[in-house]
Amino acid sequence: MSPLQFAWRSLSRQPARALLGLTGVAVVGALLFDMLMLSRGLIVSFRDLLKSTGFDVRVTATEALPGMGPVVSDAAATVETLRLLPELAAVVPVRFGVAAVEARDKKTHELAIIGGETRRRGEWRLVQGADLGEGAAGRPDMVVNRTFARDQGLAPGSIVRLASTLPAREFRVSGIVEFPFEAAGERMAGVTLNGFTQAFPAARPDEADLLLVASQPGVGTEAAVGAIRRARPDLHAFSIDEVLERLRQAEFSYFRQVSFVLATIASFFALLLVTTLLTVSVNQRLGEVAALRALGFSRRRITFDLLAESALLVGGGGLVAVPLGLLLARVLDSILRQMPDLPSRLHFFVFEPRALALHLGFLVLAALIAAAYPVILAARLPIAATLRRESIS
Amino acid sequence: MSARLLLLLLLLGLAAPAGTDGATSDANGETLAEILVSRGLVRERGLAVGQVVMLSADARGAGARPFRIAGVYEPTPDPSRFTAKRLEARMHLPDLLALTAEPGGADAVDTVGAINIALEDPADASAFARELGARAPAVSVMRAAAGDDEHFMIIERFHVAISVVTMIGSTAFLLALMVIRADERREIAGLLRLLGLRRRRILLQALLEGLCIATAGAVFGVLFAAVTQGAVNAFFQWRYDTTLVFVRVTPAIAARCIALALPLGVMAGLLASWTLLRQPVLDLLRR
Numbered sequence: 001m002s003p004l005q006f007a008w009r010s011l012s013r014q015p016a017r018a019l020l021g022l023t024g025v026a027v028v029g030a031l032l033f034d035m036l037m038l039s040r041g042l043i044v045s046f047r048d049l050l051k052s053t054g055f056d057v058r059v060t061a062t063e064a065l066p067g068m069g070p071v072v073s074d075a076a077a078t079v080e081t082l083r084l085l086p087e088l089a090a091v092v093p094v095r096f097g098v099a100a101v102e103a104r105d106k107k108t109h110e111l112a113i114i115g116g117e118t119r120r121r122g123e124w125r126l127v128q129g130a131d132l133g134e135g136a137a138g139r140p141d142m143v144v145n146r147t148f149a150r151d152q153g154l155a156p157g158s159i160v161r162l163a164s165t166l167p168a169r170e171f172r173v174s175g176i177v178e179f180p181f182e183a184a185g186e187r188m189a190g191v192t193l194n195g196f197t198q199a200f201p202a203a204r205p206d207e208a209d210l211l212l213v214a215s216q217p218g219v220g221t222e223a224a225v226g227a228i229r230r231a232r233p234d235l236h237a238f239s240i241d242e243v244l245e246r247l248r249q250a251e252f253s254y255f256r257q258v259s260f261v262l263a264t265i266a267s268f269f270a271l272l273l274v275t276t277l278l279t280v281s282v283n284q285r286l287g288e289v290a291a292l293r294a295l296g297f298s299r300r301r302i303t304f305d306l307l308a309e310s311a312l313l314v315g316g317g318g319l320v321a322v323p324l325g326l327l328l329a330r331v332l333d334s335i336l337r338q339m340p341d342l343p344s345r346l347h348f349f350v351f352e353p354r355a356l357a358l359h360l361g362f363l364v365l366a367a368l369i370a371a372a373y374p375v376i377l378a379a380r381l382p383i384a385a386t387l388r389r390e391s392i393s
Numbered sequence: 394m395s396a397r398l399l400l401l402l403l404l405l406g407l408a409a410p411a412g413t414d415g416a417t418s419d420a421n422g423e424t425l426a427e428i429l430v431s432r433g434l435v436r437e438r439g440l441a442v443g444q445v446v447m448l449s450a451d452a453r454g455a456g457a458r459p460f461r462i463a464g465v466y467e468p469t470p471d472p473s474r475f476t477a478k479r480l481e482a483r484m485h486l487p488d489l490l491a492l493t494a495e496p497g498g499a500d501a502v503d504t505v506g507a508i509n510i511a512l513e514d515p516a517d518a519s520a521f522a523r524e525l526g527a528r529a530p531a532v533s534v535m536r537a538a539a540g541d542d543e544h545f546m547i548i549e550r551f552h553v554a555i556s557v558v559t560m561i562g563s564t565a566f567l568l569a570l571m572v573i574r575a576d577e578r579r580e581i582a583g584l585l586r587l588l589g590l591r592r593r594r595i596l597l598q599a600l601l602e603g604l605c606i607a608t609a610g611a612v613f614g615v616l617f618a619a620v621t622q623g624a625v626n627a628f629f630q631w632r633y634d635t636t637l638v639f640v641r642v643t644p645a646i647a648a649r650c651i652a653l654a655l656p657l658g659v660m661a662g663l664l665a666s667w668t669l670l671r672q673p674v675l676d677l678l679r680r
Contacts, residue, residue: 016668017576020569027562031555061452070452100533108526108533164533202504234453251476257632262555266562273566280573328558335550340543 003301007308010281018313021277025317026324028269033325033359034332034349035263041333041350042252043244049345050240052180054121055090056221059211059228059237066210067096075208078232082213087227089216092117093193093208097200100164101187103151108163111148112188114179115196121214122180124190129156129175132190140195142171148187149176160189162199169198184337184344213237255348267362274313274370278306282374287390290383299379306378310371318363325359326351426488427463431481433634435465448482450493458492460484470637478634564657571603571665582669583677592670599666600659607658611651618642618650 001009011018059082062069072078075093082091095115100108116123118132124143132143144154154160158173171191182188191198197205215224221239228237238246248256282289289302329349336348428448430440440446442462449457468479484492490504512521522534575582585595622640629639669677 014576017569017572020565020572024562024565024569027558027565031558031562070450073451073453106527110533250478253632254476257629265559269559269562269566273569276566277569277573280577284577332551332554335554336547338550339547 003304003308004312006305007312010285010305010309011312014281017277017281021273021313022317022320024273025270025314026320028266028273029318029321029359029363030325030328032263032266032270032362033321033355034329035259035266036355036358037325037329037349037351038259038332039256039263040352040355041348042255042346043248044350044352045345045347046247046252047240047244049180049343050243052122053212054123055092055212055214056240057088057213057215057224057228057237058243059213059232059235060209061235063236066094071095071204071207071209072211072235073204073207075206075211078208078235079211081231082211082228085224085227085231087216087219087224088213090120090212090214092120092123092212094210094212095193095196095203095207096209097196097203099162099199101152101160102163104153109151109187111162112186113196113199114188114190115193115199116190116212117192123212124177124179127176127178129173131175132192133174134192134194139170139172140191140198141174142195143175143177143190144173145179145182145186145188146176147182147185148189149173151187165199165201171195171199180345181343183341186341211235263362267366270314270317270363271366271370274310274366275373277313278310278370278374279377281309282306282377286381286386289378290381290386290390293381293383294387302378303375306375307368307371310367310374314363314367314370318360321363322356322359425459425461426484428460428488429464429466429483430462431468431479432465433468433478434480434482435462437478437480448492456492460488467636470635475633475635475637560653560657564661567658567661568665571661572668575599575665575669579669579677582666583674586670586674586677595670596663596666599662603659603662604655606662607655608651610658611654614654615642615647615650619647 058066059072060066060069061072064070072093079091079093082088093116097113097115099111099113101111103109114123118134119126126143127146129143133141139159142160144152144160148154152158152160154173154176156173156175160171160173161168162171171189177190179188179190197203213224213228215221221241225237225239225242228235292302293299329351333347333349337344337346425445428446434440440462442464444462445459446462447454447457448460449455451457466483468481486505510521512518518536522536525532526534582595586592618640619642622642625640626638630636
């Protein structure tokens with residue numbers, strides 16, 4: 001009989017105990033798996049969001065995040081300078097502003113407005129109507145997100161009147177779009193730079209909060225960033241990886257640390273559970289182990305039997321932990337995604353093969369460590385004395 | 394908007410050269426405007442009270458003006474931004490407007506991003522917001538958030554969900570232990586039954602035993618949390634340079650923990666004992 005078959009019989013002799021052990025390992029394993037997904041979930045999700053725009057470099061005036069620091073002055077000249085660089089395929093100036101609109105219920109609501117150029121890559125996804133154009137004389141074009149369109153009852157061709165300007169400025173809705181970074185319930189709109197100056201008459205002209213840059217295919221992001229830094233050392237150019245590293249160190253670090261703490265606790269818990277079950281199991285079977293040794297079972301064979309028992313408990317629980325963890329992750333993700341101002345496409349828990357590999361690695365380690373003490377106990381067992389004690393009792 | 398401008402200014406201050414200590418007037422003998430600087434910025438840039446710094450609204454430092462650091466302040470902890478460095482400065486509104494105004498743009502010096510209003514009776518806030526909104530349609534009137542911050546509430550929900558999962562895992566662990574414990578006492582239970590003790594009497598004993606173990610475990614857990622909360626807070630406050638309190642074991646939380654742990658412990662003990670005791674006496678004695 002192989003060690004695995006032997007371990008299976010040993011566990012099935014105590015089905016309630018084995019089932020409870022498996023349940024415990026499955027639950028803490030699910031928690032461990034979730035924490036591994038959480039540790040990098042925001043970074044992976046945010047990287048996908050940044051990449052979906054089609055621009056792999058961001059240029060700002062300072063190291064501050066876009067919209068949180070000084071703007072790029074002389075934006076038109078800066079854009080022209082950068083467009084001459086052979087490493088760059090596209091350069092788009094972007095401005096951010098918040099205006100007010102009057103809703104149908106006569107209440108005033110905030111409207112986040114992004115000023116840019118006509119769409120070149122993935123600045124937004126067109127859902128209905130036509131894309132942003134330069135607009136005819138009179139009302140500038142505006143693309144709006146679904147939340148804003150639903151709230152105001154807008155459709156392509158509708159007129160949007162901004163209440164934050166005097167006199168109120170009007171825009172023509174050319175289409176309904178989905179912005180990559182729009183938050184749930186956030187009203188957003190996109191206009192051209194010309195439209196932006198009309199929406200915000202007090203804003204300084206020829207400025208940009210951010211420059212979106214796409215590198216030439218085949219040239220690479222690093223080469224593009226290097227070219228920008230050489231051409232305009234006063235500006236700050238960031239690749240997506242650099243932006244993510246900064247977020248990892250600061251803005252996203254809390255969840256990384258929480259996941260580390262909880263993953264450690266979950267691992268420890270799984271270890272404690274399996275160690276306890278195996279140790280008690282060995283203690284209850286000391287006579288049986290001694291008898292097996294007397295029959296000629298080697299220490300090595302006993303060790304393999306216990307390791308197999310540990311592997312069955314941890315492996316079985318670990319397997320159930322994966323679908324359970326994925327289910328739990330959906331619940332936890334839906335809770336955290338209710339945070340205000342969070343892009344609705346951002347996720348905290350993201351499945352990666354790396355998380356699964358780490359999960360399996362942790363469980364194998366837990367199985368080995370959990371079996372260590374019971375193995376020592378069984379291997380050092382004095383055969384004759386144990387058998388004598390068992391027969392007397 | 395004003396917060397954004399402040400951040401903008403302080404970031405420019407990072408690049409600007411620091412001047413002489415203790416100066417109160419510039420080279421022309423004019424009194425320097427004063428600013429307050431956040432503790433984080435003071436530490437980050439090695440600033441000191443009395444020092445003169447140059448601030449500009451332009452990323453390249455154009456139009457920089459000197460300001461004297463009058464003091465250092467601790468920014469109000471913001472749960473939605475606690476991971477960000479609070480590199481900030483505060484100044485008088487006219488100084489800020491003069492610094493950020495477009496050269497020659499007279500209207501900009503009379504422009505503000507927001508006006509904070511404190512009402513005599515906070516209960517009138519909604520009515521006041523409605524009335525002001527009707528009178529000044531170009532102005533966005535918002536009631537300041539009252540009660541718990543939404544970030545806090547969501548983080549709390551997340552932690553509660555994690556606690557529930559941990560509790561389910563712990564219950565399985567506890568049940569396994571109780572089953573083992575009951576199994577170990579199988580023969581004693583059989584003997585007690587043979588001696589005439591009723592199932593109910595033995596179950597009562599198991600219940601009391603479970604209650605004692607659960608009480609000891611719950612009290613130990615609460616004490617452990619109470620003792621270690623200082624270390625957890627110290628770590629996160631150090632890590633994020635904030636005065637926010639991350640963990641606080643309140644009497645209500647301790648009571649909730651005990652109220653959950655006690656029934657769970659007792660139920661686990663009873664369940665494990667009952668599965669054993671319902672067996673015939675001879676089975677218990679392995680005969």
